[in-house]
Amino acid sequence: MTKTLVQAGQFRGATSQPLRNVLIYAPTIIWVNQGHKKLWWHDEPRHYTQEDWLVVPANHHLTFVNEPSHVAFYSRTLTFLVPPPDEWLEASRHVNANQEPRLTVTPQLAFCFDLLFGMNDKALAIETQQQFLMGFYAELKQLGALHLLFPDKEGALRERLASYLSLNPGEPHSVESVASHFSMSPATLKRKLSAEATSFRQILTQIRMGYALSLMQKSGNQLNVALACGYQSEVRFAHRFKDTFGLTPKEYVRTL
Secondary structure (H helix, E strand, O other): OOOEEEEEEEEEOOOEEEEEEEEOOEEEEEEEEEEEEEEEOOOEEEEEOOOOOEEEEEOOEEEEEEEEOOOOEEEEEEOOOOOOOOOHHHHHOOOOOOOOEEEEEOOOHHHHHHHHHHOOOOOOHHHHHHHHHHHHHHHHHHHHOHHHHHOOOOHHHHHHHHHHHHOOOOOOOOHHHHHHHOOOHHHHHHHHHHHHHHHHHHHHHHHHHHHHHHHHOOOOOOHHHHHHHHOOHHHHHHHHHHHHOOOOOOHHOOOO
């Protein structure tokens, strides 16, 4: 399987979709193409339409409502698994971290977004993907907006762990096998994650729940989604989903 540097996603909704605690595990751009997204950012509501992007750095939890207009809600996402060169980021590191995660869409940015979104399923060589991705980063750099996606120079362990788990969310990941991948003992992995106020199980659950959202966009079969996310019990999956997002899988499917 060809490695992917950028993950593309799309989400639809025929009725209002209220969701809380949605983990953005890696830097992500969300582009609402139809309807609007009402986001709570530092306890203040923000509205996003097709005119601007929601630009979210890694390790953020979002609470929002996807609202259709005269047509169904539709948004597309790009999640970036490889950062830009460090020297491209230096000029933006002084920017206030509380700045609203918004970027006005220009024709140039729209072209680059569509290009990256379209290449996701083309099985392109890594070198080809890198060229397209660096071109997109260059446009963001020219606008002084790279800091919105990459405010920190080095990602925390929780971010690297989340990105790794997202490649195969439904696999039976164990703390032992994952710790080995990161060249550390299980005890060290647990200790470092605890210092970042999280745990292996919490991150794995959040990644699987995010994966469930994308799967349910394509299939309303709750058992199949549960199995694909690594849960043998449909009931346990439903409880995890409700605890995470504030609505049941069946309630979510009814919004599609």
